[in-house]
Amino acid sequence: QLAYVAGRLVPLRDAHVHVEDRGLQFADALYEVAAVMNGRMLDWDGHLTRLRRGCAALFIEFSMSDAALLAQAQRLVAVNGHRDALLYMQLSRGTARRDHGFPLHARPTLVMTVRRFDFAQRIGQQARGVGVITVNDMRWQRVDLKTTGLLANVLAKQDARAAGAFEGWLVSADGDVREGGSTNAYIVRDGTIITHPLSAHILPGIARATLLRLARDAQITVVERPFTLDEALAADEALLTSTTAPLLPVVTIDGRPVGDGAPGPVAARLAALVWDEIARQTGW
Ligand code: PLP
Numbered sequence: 001q002l003a004y005v006a007g008r009l010v011p012l013r014d015a016h017v018h019v020e021d022r023g024l025q026f027a028d029a030l031y032e033v034a035a036v037m038n039g040r041m042l043d044w045d046g047h048l049t050r051l052r053r054g055c056a057a058l059f060i061e062f063s064m065s066d067a068a069l070l071a072q073a074q075r076l077v078a079v080n081g082h083r084d085a086l087l088y089m090q091l092s093r094g095t096a097r098r099d100h101g102f103p104l105h106a107r108p109t110l111v112m113t114v115r116r117f118d119f120a121q122r123i124g125q126q127a128r129g130v131g132v133i134t135v136n137d138m139r140w141q142r143v144d145l146k147t148t149g150l151l152a153n154v155l156a157k158q159d160a161r162a163a164g165a166f167e168g169w170l171v172s173a174d175g176d177v178r179e180g181g182s183t184n185a186y187i188v189r190d191g192t193i194i195t196h197p198l199s200a201h202i203l204p205g206i207a208r209a210t211l212l213r214l215a216r217d218a219q220i221t222v223v224e225r226p227f228t229l230d231e232a233l234a235a236d237e238a239l240l241t242s243t244t245a246p247l248l249p250v251v252t253i254d255g256r257p258v259g260d261g262a263p264g265p266v267a268a269r270l271a272a273l274v275w276d277e278i279a280r281q282t283g284w
Pocket of ligand 1: 183243
């Protein structure tokens with residue numbers, strides 16, 4: 001098992017960043033999680049674009065070219081020899097004496113790991129559907145930036161785990177369901193997919209973009225608007241997406257059934273579209 005740390009491949013167990021790395025001290029860092037399926041990268045361009053957008057928004061001067069980053073990522077995937085894995089990339093502002101303002105001379109620190117991942121487990125979960133619980137969204141106001149400051153997401157996820165649920169849905173003070181702790185959220189009403197619009201309050205998920213594109217191509221109506229918890233409970237179906245869970249039907253919310261409490265036809269149709277797209281890109 002090798003990891004990439006600031007330009008070098010090192011054994012994962014010895015892969016460290018400096019104690020004064022700003023990612024560690026301030027969560028002054030961006031990250032991406034990309035799926036490697038059948039040895040190939042899924043939606044690489046989407047991840048790269050989101051990372052670059054984050055760098056621009058946070059003034060992180062990351063000078064590595066697109067080609068070099070892809071080459072380093074592919075080399076790490078290849079040396080680890082996994083066919084199905086998650087590639088984790090983290091880019092911090094760099095290492096410097098602790099001071100909130102930007103350091104003058106630090107260079108960004110890039111680290112990457114690749115861990116085996118069993119995507120096939122999602123097929124069974126897709127057939128059964130998953131449960132979510134709801135929690136207050138107590139994150140900061142720029143969660144469209146994929147920073148490592150994830151404590152609110154961690155707590156949401158842990159609450160979900162403790163309740164035996166797959167995900168915690170983050171609900172605003174106004175009662176809008178924004179997204180999950182690490183997934184985007186959708187409901188289906190009369191055949192229409194409804195999902196929170198892109199804004200500073202949700203992460204622009206790569207799987208979300210794929211799902212909406214595939215749905216529209218298949219003449220399924222998509223409406224991007226906030227929806228409330230009450231609407232979700234009254235919906236015909238609900239679902240979630242992410243890189244690690246390409247499409248899962250949500251069959252309970254806080255223990256109450258959505259629709260008839262079983263995966264519905266729209267979720268099944270969307271799942272077929274999503275897995276077809278994955279097969280097209282990766283041969284998985
Ligand atoms: N929303 C949040 C808060 C996330 O952390 C993630 C992924 O980790 C997602 C949504 C899904 O994003 P993607 O489809 O890019 O994996």
